[in-house]
Amino acid sequence: MTEVKKIGILTGGGDCPGLNAVIRAVVYQATGYGWEVLGVRYGWKGMLNADAAPLTRHDVEEILPRGGTILKTSRTNPFKVEGGPQKVIDNAKKMGIDCLVAVGGEDTLGVANKLTKMGLNCVGVPKTIDNDLGATDYTFGYQTAVQIATDAMDRLHTTARSHDRVIVCEIMGRHAGWMATDAGTAASAHWIFIPEVKGSLNDCCDMIKKRYQRGDRYAIIAVSEGAEFSDFNVAEASKETDAFGHVKLGGVAKTLAKEIEKRTGCETREVVLGHTQRGGSPLAYDRILGTRLGRKAAEMIQCGQFAMMASLRGERVEPVPIEEAVKELKTVPQTYFQMASTFFG
Numbered sequence: 001m002t003e004v005k006k007i008g009i010l011t012g013g014g015d016c017p018g019l020n021a022v023i024r025a026v027v028y029q030a031t032g033y034g035w036e037v038l039g040v041r042y043g044w045k046g047m048l049n050a051d052a053a054p055l056t057r058h059d060v061e062e063i064l065p066r067g068g069t070i071l072k073t074s075r076t077n078p079f080k081v082e083g084g085p086q087k088v089i090d091n092a093k094k095m096g097i098d099c100l101v102a103v104g105g106e107d108t109l110g111v112a113n114k115l116t117k118m119g120l121n122c123v124g125v126p127k128t129i130d131n132d133l134g135a136t137d138y139t140f141g142y143q144t145a146v147q148i149a150t151d152a153m154d155r156l157h158t159t160a161r162s163h164d165r166v167i168v169c170e171i172m173g174r175h176a177g178w179m180a181t182d183a184g185t186a187a188s189a190h191w192i193f194i195p196e197v198k199g200s201l202n203d204c205c206d207m208i209k210k211r212y213q214r215g216d217r218y219a220i221i222a223v224s225e226g227a228e229f230s231d232f233n234v235a236e237a238s239k240e241t242d243a244f245g246h247v248k249l250g251g252v253a254k255t256l257a258k259e260i261e262k263r264t265g266c267e268t269r270e271v272v273l274g275h276t277q278r279g280g281s282p283l284a285y286d287r288i289l290g291t292r293l294g295r296k297a298a299e300m301i302q303c304g305q306f307a308m309m310a311s312l313r314g315e316r317v318e319p320v321p322i323e324e325a326v327k328e329l330k331t332v333p334q335t336y337f338q339m340a341s342t343f344f345g
């Protein structure tokens with residue numbers, strides 16, 4: 001078994017509330033074992049550039065309520081860089097890193113998964129506001145993002161009602177509609193559109209007209225940035241992709257608002273929550289989940305459980321193979337969405 005003396009930690013992909021909770025927990029647990037911890041800056045980019053500095057308890061003791069990541073992040077994919085994977089492995093050796101904690105979503109952990117097969121010891125921690133990672137009940141950051149979207153829609157209710165308006169609220173989540181479904185339900189949106197279930201814009205417009213006819217002269221429509229429709233085509237806002245091949249989303253609310261106004265005659269506005277959902281202080285839930293996952297990651301290293309990810313399963317935090325987590329996206333099941341749609345109208 002590898003004798004561990006020094007570990008590295010990096011945060012990759014989109015930031016989210018709770019990353020600092022994980023970093024703090026890893027540092028506390030690892031230094032408790034007597035190990036050194038290196039904070040790698042800018043995700044996998046930092047491993048390509050050997051950009052890292054030691055992290056002590058003193059460095060992390062006050063970061064728990066802070067949003068973002070003190071280590072910074074990037075969407076760098078070493079497998080898209082000539083000789084990148086070997087460079088990461090060589091740099092890990094040079095820096096004396098016995099195991100690397102990769103905190104990220106499907107992209108960051110996908111890289112960790114491939115690198116473990118090339119001989120680099122890695123453990124994973126599941127992060128993303130999208131909640132679309134497999135093999136874990138929840139990712140940290142998700143609950144805070146849902147709360148932000150819920151608060152925003154609560155506010156939209158009062159202004160929409162005052163003006164007799166429809167407001168379309170665009171919610172992040174790429175190809176998974178978890179956030180739109182949960183925040184839409186929590187904020188009693190009158191309709192929700194997500195990528196997994198192609199909803200009908202006609203039905204939504206009929207619902208809006210009915211509301212106005214019966215005197216409820218406003219409506220809140222929650223839409224996932226990657227939503228698809230059974231009877232309406234939204235032209236892709238952009239063809240621009242990141243290093244992992246993801247199309248840059250955003251803009252569906254504007255197109256939808258225009259179309260709803262045209263079809264219903266009701267004055268319609270759009271709001272794009274965008275990166276607001278990733279910013280600010282984590283809820284207590286995400287601080288605790290991040291802390292539990294980070295602590296577990298260090299514990300897994302101590303037990304030699306490499307190529308594994310700390311995962312939330314019911315009440316327990318336990319190791320699962322990273323491979324299992326990145327196998328396929330965890331999307332919203334039809335039955336879950338049916339529950340939410342009971343309250344449309």
Ligand code: F6P
Pocket residue numbers: 014105128129130172173174225249278
């Ligand atoms: O994966 C997290 C996420 O916030 C998605 O919901 C969103 O589509 C994407 O990142 C935005 O990425 P960027 O910060 O690169 O604009």
